[in-house]
Amino acid sequence: MKNPYLITGVIIIGFLSLVAILAPFISPYDPAMIDQNSLLVGPSLKHLFGTDSLGRDLFSRIVYGSRISLSIGIIAVGISVSLGVFLGSLAGFYGKVIDTLIMRFVDIMLCFPTFFLILAVVAILEPSIFNIMIIIGLTSWMGSARLIRSEILSLKEREFIQAEKALGASNSRIIIRHLIPNAIGPVLVNATLGIAGAILLESGLSFLGLGVQPPVPSWGNILIESKATLGIAWWITVFPGFAILVTILGFYFIAEGLKKIIG
Amino acid sequence: MDNLLEVKNLKVEFELGAKAISAVNGVNLSIKSGEVVVLAGESGSGKTVTAMALTRILAPNARIKGGEIIFNGIDLLKSEERDLVKIRGKEIAYIFQEPTSFLNPVYAIGEQISEAIILHQGKSRKDALQEAAKLLESVKIKDPQRILESYPHQLSGGMNQRAFIAMSLACKPKLLIADEPTTSLDVTIETEILKLLMDLKRDFGFSLLFITHNLSIAKKIADRIYVMFRGEVVEEGTMQSIFVSPRHFHTRELIAAYEKIGKI
C-alpha cells in the first residue's frame, strides 16, 4: 500500500458521507420520534444504539447527526479557506502597505482564543446552524491566510513568474493561473485539518447548548444528556463521542496522506 | 616505519528502506606515522564514508559489511563501543568541511574545546579552559580569551575552523582526519589554514589523512595519494607518479580540472 493513511481516511470519510446522504434510508426511525415506552433503553436489536431520555432512537439521531457535522465542517471551512486565501494572496502578492495591514489584522485576530471569539459572537447572534457555520468560518481563516501568503512570497521570485510578467500578463491572471495552483497543496492539508477542527468546535458548542439546538440532532448536543445519565446510560456517552472520534481520525488520516503526496 | 593505520577490504552499505546501496566497496589504504596521505575524488566517491567508518561514527542507517581497520595493531571493526570511545578524539580526531555547522550553536567555543580535554584527560574545568586558551594560541589566534567566550555564529568560517582544529588537537591525537576542511573557505584563508595544518603537524607530530577533490591542495601537502571513484580506490602513489602516469580515467579527469583552474 503506497499511502495507507490516505486510503484509510478516504474510506472512512467516504463511508461517512454515504451515511449522511442516505440518512433517511438508513435510519430505522424518525430521529425526533418519541417513544414513551422505551425511555433510556440500552442497545438492543430494536434500538441498535439504545434510546435517550425522551425515548428517541440514538442510532437514527447519530446517523442524522452526521449530516450536521459534515455540512457545518465543510461549509465553515469553505468560508474560512476562501477568506484566508483571498486575504493571504492580496498580502503576499501586493506586499508593502497592503501586506502590513492584512498581517497586522491577522496578528490581532490570532490574539483571541478561538473559543472565546466564537462564544462572544454567539452571544450576539442567536445560535443556529447557519450562524455557526459563518462564525466558525470567520474565526478560522488566519491559518490559511498566513500559509498562502508565505507560499506566494517564495514563489513570487521564481523565474517563471518573472517570465510571465515580462510577457505582459496581468496581475490577477498571474495570481489565478499560476500562484494559487502551486500554493494550494499546503492549503488543502490545512483545509482538511480545518474541517476536523470545525467539527470539534461545533460539537463543543452544541454540547454547551450554544450550537445546534435540539431537537435537531448533532453529535455534540446528543452528548448534553450524557452528564445527567453518566452511570445509567453509557450508550448516550459512548456512541456519539465515538462517531466524532472516527470522523476526526478520518480527516486526520487524509491530511497525513496529503502531506505525504506533497512531500 | 610501521603502518599506523591499515584498512583492508573495507565495505560499507547504506540501508534506504528495503534497498541497500553500496558506498564503499573493498577499499585498501594505509598511513604511516608522520605521513600526509590525501584521499582524492569527486563527491559521492565514498571518501567521507571511508573516513567516518574508521571510528564508526557513521549515520544510523550505515552497515559495515566487511574488512579490517587496523589502528596501532588493533582491529577497530572488532572493537566494542566502549573501547572506540577511548580512541575517538584521543587517538584519532577529525576536522570537517563546514566548521560553523559542525560546532554546536548553543555552547561557547571554550566549552566545546574543554569538553574534550575534561573527557579524555580528566582535568578540572578551570584547567581545561586554560589549556584551551593555549591551544587557541597554537592555532595562531591572537586573543584567545575573546574566542573562548564566543559562540560559533559570532565568528567567521576561518576563525571557527582554527578553533575546531584546536579542539581536535586538544588530546594530541596520532591521526588527524581532515574532510575537505578548506572547501567552504576563501582562497586566502585556505592557504593560511593549510600552512597552519602543516606547521601543527610538525609541532604535534600527527599523521594526516586529508580528504579533498582539489588536486592543487594535494600537490602542496601530500606524501602519497589515493584516488577514489565510486566506492573503490582506483589509483595510488605519490603525487609525482600520479601526474606523470595516471592510470585511471578519473585521475586524468581530476588532473584536467586542476590544470584548468591553474596552478597556484
Place this chain on the structure above:
Amino acid sequence: MVSYIFRRLLGIIPLLLGITIISFAIIHLAPGKPTAVEQTMNPRVSPEVRLRLEKLYGLDKPLPAQYMNWLARLVKFDFGRSFTDDRLVLQKISERIPLTLTINILSLIFIFLIGIPLGVKSAIKQGSLFDNITTVFVFLLFAAPTFWLALLFMQLFCIRLGWLPISGITSLDYEYFSWWQKIPDLARHLFLPVLVSSIGGLAGISRYMRSSMLEALHQPYIYTARAKGLPEASVIYKHGLRNAILPIVTIVGLSIPGLLGGSVIFESIFALPGIGRLFFEAVMSRDYPLIMAEIVLGGVLTMIGNLVADIAYAYVDPRIKYKSS
C-alpha cells in the same frame, strides 16, 4: 537582545489597540442596543434602570465616541458593572482568576513533565514499537473531543470506581476539614480537571518535541560530538536535546489561548468557578460588560503569552541573544 525586547514591546501597542477595537466591534454587531437585548433576557430591569445604563454606557452617542469612552475607562481598569448582579466586573473576574490559574499551571507542569520525555524517547527510538504505539495514542488524543474524554473519565473514575468526586473544587464539608485533610481533598477534586485540560497540550508537545529532537539529532554537530569520543548519552542529551528543547520554551507562552479556550468547556463540565465558566455564564445571560471584559482579557493574555514566548526564546538561543559580530 535589549533592542529586540524593546522592538517587541513597541509592537504591542498597535496590537492592544487592535484587540480593543475588535472586541468592541464584536459586541456591537448586534442589531439594537445591548441594553435592549438585556432587557428581554432580564425583565426585572425597569425602564429607568435601562435609561440609566444607556446613559452610563453612552449608548445614545455615536459608535466611535462610545469606543473612546469605553477605551478611556478600560485604561483605568474600569470594566463597568455586570448586568446580572450589578457587581464590578473587575471583581467578578479577579475572584475567579486564582482557580483557573492554578489549574492551568498544574496542567502545564503535567504537560511538560510527561510530554517532553515522551517526545524525546520517541525520537531516540524512532520507528520502534514504543514510537509507533505512542504515535497512535497521540493521534487518538488529538481526535477525541476533550469534553467527551472528560465524560468518559468521569464515568470511569467517579461513577464506576468511585475514586474521585464528580464536580466542584471541594467537598461539602470542606470547611470542617483539618489542614492535612484539605489538601488531598483539593487534589482529588482537581485531578480530573487538570488531566482533561492537559490532554491536548500533552499530545501537541510530545509530537513537537519528537520532531524537534529528530531534527537536532541529524545535525552535523552531532557527528562532531561522537567524533570527540563522548559517550552516547552525552551526545544525545548534552548536544542533541539542548538544541531540540529551545523552541519548547515558547510553548508555555503559546499555550495560553488553548488553555483559556479549553477552560470554558471543562470548567462547565466539572462545575468549577473559574474564568472560563464565568465567560460561559456571561454568554448565556448576555452580560455584555462581562463578555467584553473577558474577550479583552483573553486577547491581552494571549498577546502577553506570545511576547513572553518570543523573549524567552531570544534569551535561550545564543544565536539571537548575542547578535553576530
